[in-house]
Amino acid sequence: MGSQMVEDGKKVENRIVIIYCSKTGFTKKYAEWMKEQLSGKMSCDLIPYKERRKVRFGEYDTVLFGGGFHAGQINGLKWFKAQMQKLPARLRQNGKIAVFATGAMPAEAPDVEKSMRKNFTEQEWAQVKTFYLPSGLCYEKMGVGDKLMMSMFRAMLKEAKVDSKMQQIVAHSFDVTRKEATVPVVEWCVHAASR
DSSP states (O other), rough: OEEOOOSSOOOOEEEEEEEEEEESSHHHHHHHHHHHHHHHTTTEEEEGGGGGGGGGGGGGGGEEEEEETTEEEEHHHHHHHHHHHSHHHHHTTTTTTEEEESSSSSTTTHHHHHHHHHSSSSHHHHHOOEEEEEEEOOOGGGGHHHHHHHHHHHHHHHTTTHHHHHHHHHHHSSEEEOOOGHHHHHHHHHHHHHH
């Protein structure tokens, strides 16, 4: 594991790329933790979304994309899905593409999988392994538009008399990131690389 044969008989290390789109820092933190854990097992490149055009997908054996949930959409995923159609067939057909999303919902929330699925067509869903990692909210790093949207969301919850616990959760910044939450993603990456 951790290497593959190339045509001239030399062994080369398996390579994974993690591209992440992080507005408030949670997705970046998870991506850095994943790189840290994978680095001893394979070659791992970490690419921030703003540098995404530098990625040469053909150089990688496994591709991982991460973005935060924003109004039900995974940040940056539209771009990544457009790239998926151009990825080498060996990646698309061999289960070597994954997406992780971060958000304020607890991992066990019943709407997590439903929210994830809404971001993909049936064909894309079949090609991509998905993961959800609970992260939090950081009002201090949000832009004005995001703060306004969250203010409207809080007002909507209050008006709809939604569970007061939910209202309390979104009332303030919080961080529930845990390095241990990356374990299933890292294990998937190692397994995907060995195929």
